Amino acid sequence: MTPDTFGYMLAGFLVIFLGIIGYIFSLIRRNAQVNTQIERFAINKEKKI
Amino acid sequence: MILEKDTMTPNTKTPALLIPIDILAALSTLAALLLVVFYAPTELEMGLVQKVFYFHVASAWTGMLGFCIATLAAIGYLRSGKIKWDVVGVASIEIGMVFMLLSIISGSIWAKPIWNTWWTWDPRLTTALIVELIYAAYFLLRSGVDGQNRRAKFAAVYAIIGFVSVPMTFFSIRILRTIHPVLVGSADPSAGGVFAMSDPMITTFFFGLAAFSILFTALFWHRYRLGTKQMTLVEYQMQSEGGEEE
Numbered sequence: 001m002t003p004d005t006f007g008y009m010l011a012g013f014l015v016i017f018l019g020i021i022g023y024i025f026s027l028i029r030r031n032a033q034v035n036t037q038i039e040r041f042a043i044n045k046e047k048k049i
Numbered sequence: 050m051i052l053e054k055d056t057m058t059p060n061t062k063t064p065a066l067l068i069p070i071d072i073l074a075a076l077s078t079l080a081a082l083l084l085v086v087f088y089a090p091t092e093l094e095m096g097l098v099q100k101v102f103y104f105h106v107a108s109a110w111t112g113m114l115g116f117c118i119a120t121l122a123a124i125g126y127l128r129s130g131k132i133k134w135d136v137v138g139v140a141s142i143e144i145g146m147v148f149m150l151l152s153i154i155s156g157s158i159w160a161k162p163i164w165n166t167w168w169t170w171d172p173r174l175t176t177a178l179i180v181e182l183i184y185a186a187y188f189l190l191r192s193g194v195d196g197q198n199r200r201a202k203f204a205a206v207y208a209i210i211g212f213v214s215v216p217m218t219f220f221s222i223r224i225l226r227t228i229h230p231v232l233v234g235s236a237d238p239s240a241g242g243v244f245a246m247s248d249p250m251i252t253t254f255f256f257g258l259a260a261f262s263i264l265f266t267a268l269f270w271h272r273y274r275l276g277t278k279q280m281t282l283v284e285y286q287m288q289s290e291g292g293e294e295e
Binding site for chain 1: 158271278
């Protein structure tokens with residue numbers, strides 16, 4: 001008889017997809033931070049010029 | 050790379066090709082999920098948990114792909130001395146580590162109902178964990194070395210040496226006695242969770258591999274762009290402090 005392993009399948013899928021989504025969000029957050037900092041430096045540099 | 054020369058303002062515009070790749074990655078990953086849930090048949094002895102296999106292997110493949118690219122990038126850096134290869138190396142190792150970790154955790158979830166344990170010091174599991182730790186140490190090494198070029202050189206040499214662990218993991222289940230199933234090649238008779246793949250299973254499996262490869266491409270491109278922006282930021286910071294990094 002085939003065992004009921006639905007919960008384990010769901011847990012496996014959740015780990016994979018939440019992991020990927022989490023990494024995508026970390027990329028978006030870091031990208032936004034770096035963009036803000038670069039813009040700040042660029043504006044300061046233009047002011048000096 | 051990031052700055053437009055005449056305006057001195059950052060160019061954060063997304064490359065035209067990146068958006069279709071993002072869409073393709075999202076759609077193919079969704080299609081892979083639908084194939085796994087609705088098209089691939091349920092394995093009789095293990096039940097639904099066997100469906101974790103498609104993403105478990107695809108994650109491991111993506112992780113190893115990242116480590117392979119990092120090694121090529123390390124060779125590229127040592128040959129040319131161009132810092133862009135260092136950025137490629139960091140991007141691919143970071144993504145490789147994420148996917149390898151997801152593969153280890155999902156494998157552990159699959160193992161629980163099949164092997165009746167979350168973890169065992171099987172050659173495949175042990176070597177996969179060693180790979181993850183080796184590449185975690187890569188980032189520790191980077192954070193401990195001063196100077197951009199010196200850091201890149203140390204990291205490149207380490208990435209090449211560390212890559213030895215990747216084929217070691219791949220071949221561990223083919224050489225050593227193991228309970229881990231072998232997909233291609235002979236399996237140990239004592240292996241648990243071995244199953245024969247039907248045609249729909251094979252189709253789903255290879256579609257999953259392709260989808261995760263496209264996903265890797267999209268993530269890698271974004272992470273590479275982030276890396277180049279971080280380099281620009283470091284240059285700005287060095288200029289504002291009046292010094293220059295080695």
